[in-house]
Amino acid sequence: MISNLDQELLSSGIEGLDSILRGGFPPNNAYLVKGRPGTGKTSLAMQFLLEGARRGESALYVSFSESRRELEVVAESHGWDIDSIRTVELASSISERATAGSSIFHASDVDLPQSLNTITECVERYEPTRVAVDSLTELYNMAESERHFRRALFQLKIRLEKAGVTTIFVGEQGPAVKTDAESIVHGIIELERETPHYGPQRRRLQVSKLRGREIETGFHDYKILRGGLEVYPRIRPSGQGRRIGAGERAKSGIEALDRLLGGGFDRGSTSLIVGPSGAGKSSVVIQYAVAAAKRGEKTVIYTFDEDPATITRRAENMEVPLSEHLDAGLVRVQSVDAAEMSPGQFAHLVREAVDEGGAQFIAIDSINGYMHAMPSTESLVPHLHDLLTFLGNRGVVMMLVMTLGGLFRGTEKEAMHLSYLADTVLLLRYFEQRGAVRRAITAAKHGTGNHEKLIRELTLGEGGVHIGEPIEEFSGVLEQTPVFEGSSNALNRRTRHGYAVHDDD
Structure with a gap:
């Protein structure tokens, strides 16, 4: 028997997310992608399916709220071609079985068992290896109770796993994705967005659950760009600390x-x-x-x-x-x-x-x-x-x-x-020296x-940065309250890049 750690992982189609998952999704499991509207849940699910299609796998998208045309509009905005992805729409009218590409069902007129049977029939017919179900909220609304929803979702998960399918359930924040769904799925990806007082929205995600595997925990920034989600894994330094002083020193040329x-x-x-x-x-x-x-x-x-x-x-x-x-x-x-x-x-x-x-x-x-x-x-x-x-x-x-x-x-x-x-x-x-503003460096x-340990004068001019003689006649330079403590002759001293000469003294 192949252990979970030895399984070949499925790429999410998002390089940064694969890095956070340390390779991708363990196959034949169900995952929950949750977040508020506008966080990119559908885009993430579509990228997962498109990656499977790119690798020659069969992919199926089950939609309870969006038509094929609406999905194509989203795909066009990202520059995607979704012809390789089969879609099952449970949105307009009821039918006994789904047919390829554009089968129409009316989710409001179909009870929960009928909807689950429809999904199962499509999986048996098209034999996909990747499935996205969007969204759990509609399934939840068809259930008579939370207990009824949990039992139905568990049954669907078991059917899909037995069919060798890796599934992404899309869910908005709310009762449908709380305790019931979270406890059933193998892993959870949470998407968040916030709007600062000024500037564009900021988005971040975390993998809050993945059974049996080590992941890059915590929040990671991401953006929704043309082409989908671009995820930026948080830098995780290797080793116990920085390796300081390896090799010759980096010189300034001065x-x-x-x-x-x-x-x-x-x-x-x-x-x-x-x-x-x-x-x-x-x-x-x-x-x-x-x-x-x-x-x-x-x-x-x-x-x-x-x-x-x-x-x-x-x-x-x-x-x-x-x-x-x-x-x-x-x-x-x-x-x-x-x-x-x-x-x-x-x-x-x-x-x-x-x-x-x-x-x-x-x-x-x-x-x-x-x-x-x-x-x-x-x-x-x-x-x-x-x-x-x-x-x-x-x-x-x-x-x-x-x-x-x-x-x-x-x-x-x-x-x-x-x-x-x-x-x-x-x-x-x-x-300040004799009414002129000068610079110091230490x-x-x-x-x-x-x-x-000396404080020296710094000048900028031909050839770049120049470092002058130590500033010995002043105290309080670093506190930016300089006090002259030298003799009057010291004020007239000239160095190559140091103090100016005042001929009137």
Whole structure:
């Protein structure tokens, strides 16, 4: 006898759902797909049947509420050809038996036993291996009582399983899919949707029950696109933690910046680059992307706040050769609309960029925009933890840009919440000197290296990012309340990329 674990699984026709099911549906069982209207239940059932037809299997769709024409309209909107799927309509008038393609029955005039017999006869006649019954609500409405419905549903399930059929029952939230149906079926897929205060609907699903098999538990985001449901399995990091420091360090191409970080970013590490708007955070990311491209390594920058053209112009203004690496495919800048893309879909994009695109550097600019994509701010840290662990296990360098709330006196509350996830924390600040606004940079944390503890001046100009001499004459720079504590001569000191000379002193 073949055990449940040794059976060849049936693909759902949805790659992401198969991944959650760890291969697909165990055959010859009944499954319940439930959810409110508009969650994609019928589309999921149709994709299941179409996948069977694609593999040369016989598929049967039993509808209590929709006509063949209505199904064809839905199929046309998805670009599907459903000619290979037989349909049985229990919707218009009564007949003794179903005939191919367009048999018509009147569900309101047929009692429950007659409807079940009709389904059984069609299964015996057409010998399908996959069946979808839409929906259980209509069957429930024909039953005299909940006990009567449960007994009838159990009998139908047994008949279908004896015929070697794998069945999907479609049901809306309500009495028909509560305790009675849920306890009878082999597995349950729950579809949910929510409408935020702004933006499009968000959808997620979970496999809340599957007897005898391990699955990817919890909620997973999905979208309904042309072509059907696209499911984004939640990233599940392998191993106990990230592999930090495997291989040589990733350098910026700027000796002073690498020295500030104790030699550069570790492979598989995460760096949090924090500072007010305009302090040079994105420019630091560009610098690392160009340096990686010169080594033949690929970088993807996901920008939530700026148009890719703006980033390209910024690099051109600094005379940094970003464009040539964009043209060569070594750097890609992708705009992300936080209102349109769910966190699960974004994680799916990142995983594809690494596993299929070979990216070795990933940057999120900025994490503030990423936060707006989260259903709640409490979800940000666990979501990021899984994503960063996944990337770390693959040796990918991750750069997270975070903008402080104020231009000069911003709050660091969000940065404190995320800093424990980062192996390296770069702080960028403004400070004032003799009526001029300047920039400062320091490494507040570097997990595996002996980094500098100095605060240095940062300038942006020809050739990109420049790191100047230590800022020794000021205190309170990191708190953005700088106080000059040096001599007047120190204000006039010039370094190659440091302070300006004031000839009037």
